Amino acid sequence: MLAAFALVLAAPAPAVADMSGDGARLAAPCAGCHGTAGRVPEGSVIPGLAGREAAELASLLAAYRSGERPSEEMGRIARGYDDSEMAALAEWFAAQPPGNEP
Numbered sequence: 001m002l003a004a005f006a007l008v009l010a011a012p013a014p015a016v017a018d019m020s021g022d023g024a025r026l027a028a029p030c031a032g033c034h035g036t037a038g039r040v041p042e043g044s045v046i047p048g049l050a051g052r053e054a055a056e057l058a059s060l061l062a063a064y065r066s067g068e069r070p071s072e073e074m075g076r077i078a079r080g081y082d083d084s085e086m087a088a089l090a091e092w093f094a095a096q097p098p099g100n101e102p
């Protein structure tokens with residue numbers, strides 16, 4: 001039983017390994033607007049998030065949450081996350097390769 005459990009733990013990471021963890025889980029709902037892993041189509045009116053400074057992303061999220069930066073969509077969304085979740089989101093997007101994606 002224990003051995004089987006250990007085997008599961010030792011199994012190679014699935015192909016979606018880069019989508020694992022808190023940041024990825026939290027970021028999933030962002031993809032609808034900000035593109036897969038924060039990469040938007042070229043010329044998109046919605047800003048891309050991939051590969052940007054984590055500190056900048058976290059402070060933008062905090063500004064939406066406080067209302068300091070007004071946005072109908074992001075204000076509502078940002079209020080759903082606490083500081084540590086915002087930090088996890090910011091770090092996850094910062095770690096994604098930048099670029100554009102259709």
Ligand code: HEC
Pocket residue numbers: 026027029030031032033034046047049057060061070071073074077089
């Ligand atoms: C319903 C669509 C929508 C969803 C879902 C959404 N966003 Fe946004 N986001 C926007 C729009 C639109 C803007 C531009 C708002 C503005 O004018 O400041 C924006 C802006 C941002 C910015 C500021 C980028 C910049 O350069 O100014 C950040 C950071 C951000 N979103 C993070 C997130 C995160 C993290 C999530 C998921 C938790 C998320 N967004 C989900 C629509 C969305």
